[in-house]
Amino acid sequence: MIALRHRRQGPADVRLVRSEESERVSETGAVASIQEAEVTMPAAMVAELWRRENLERLARSYWRWLSRATLGLIRVVYTESSRSVVLLSRRLPLLSFHAPEYETEPGVGCVTWRIEQGLLVAREGRDKNGFLRIRVERPADGLSQAGTETLGVRLEVRNFYPWLRGSGRFARFGAWLYGQTQLRIHVLVCNAFLRSLARLDLPPSRVGALAGEIVPADDDGDGGVSPSRVGEDGIDG
Numbered sequence: 001m002i003a004l005r006h007r008r009q010g011p012a013d014v015r016l017v018r019s020e021e022s023e024r025v026s027e028t029g030a031v032a033s034i035q036e037a038e039v040t041m042p043a044a045m046v047a048e049l050w051r052r053e054n055l056e057r058l059a060r061s062y063w064r065w066l067s068r069a070t071l072g073l074i075r076v077v078y079t080e081s082s083r084s085v086v087l088l089s090r091r092l093p094l095l096s097f098h099a100p101e102y103e104t105e106p107g108v109g110c111v112t113w114r115i116e117q118g119l120l121v122a123r124e125g126r127d128k129n130g131f132l133r134i135r136v137e138r139p140a141d142g143l144s145q146a147g148t149e150t151l152g153v154r155l156e157v158r159n160f161y162p163w164l165r166g167s168g169r170f171a172r173f174g175a176w177l178y179g180q181t182q183l184r185i186h187v188l189v190c191n192a193f194l195r196s197l198a199r200l201d202l203p204p205s206r207v208g209a210l211a212g213e214i215v216p217a218d219d220d221g222d223g224g225v226s227p228s229r230v231g232e233d234g235i236d237g
Helices: 043-049 052-069 168-180 182-199
Strands: 002-007 013-018 031-042 074-078 082-087 093-098 101-105 108-117 131-137 148-160 234-236
Touching: 013 182, 031 043, 031 182, 043 148, 052 074, 052 082, 052 101, 052 108, 052 131, 052 182, 148 182, 168 182
Parallel strands: none
Antiparallel strands: 002 013, 013 031, 031 148, 074 082, 074 234, 082 093, 093 108, 101 108, 108 131, 131 148
16 A cells, blocks of 8 residues: 555544555446545554444544535435435435444454445446445554554445446446546545544444444444444434
8 A cells, every 4th residue: 555645633643545456447347446544543542442332433424524525515314224325405315325234343343334226326236235334443463653553444435336437338438427527526535534534523423322342243342233233313414
């Protein structure tokens, strides 16, 4: 991975890194997009934050950032079984996802939203294997320099079929158009979100269904079941 830049405007230091996976857009098939960052902070703060409820808070902070970055044009609708990214109102659902899936392993926490449908999704990609995921990894080697610790944060979209790309004779131009518009905006927003983690401003979860330290699924420390699903009602943004 290649380091891109640093940002420090809070208790953490964020360095964007370029993923080894390219973001080429082919004329057919699924596309992927990956953005990554290393977040360095005092080791004591990592120990305090390394709890599963903060995985919920990180997930919600992404949706809140998306709405703020688009000046409220993009909003997120929460239900018990779905999340929908809409343009101004529920009548214009750009993307809809199934309820988030939380997974915890030693040193790793993930939240995954599986893509269902939406105006931005081509017909062949609806309710298939596409997903949006945030992954946080705590390195096994422990402390970094001067009593700090570095977490890896990764945002990825996989198996996404963009409607904008089209098909047939239009596909070549559509692939270029998608890469220059929707994909580029997505990358800018995701990188900006990763840089914003320097402030460690994580909004409280609406439900708070996860609790305890991030530990193996068969020993989750609080009698819960992992992975779990969480429902939140309402609209963010």
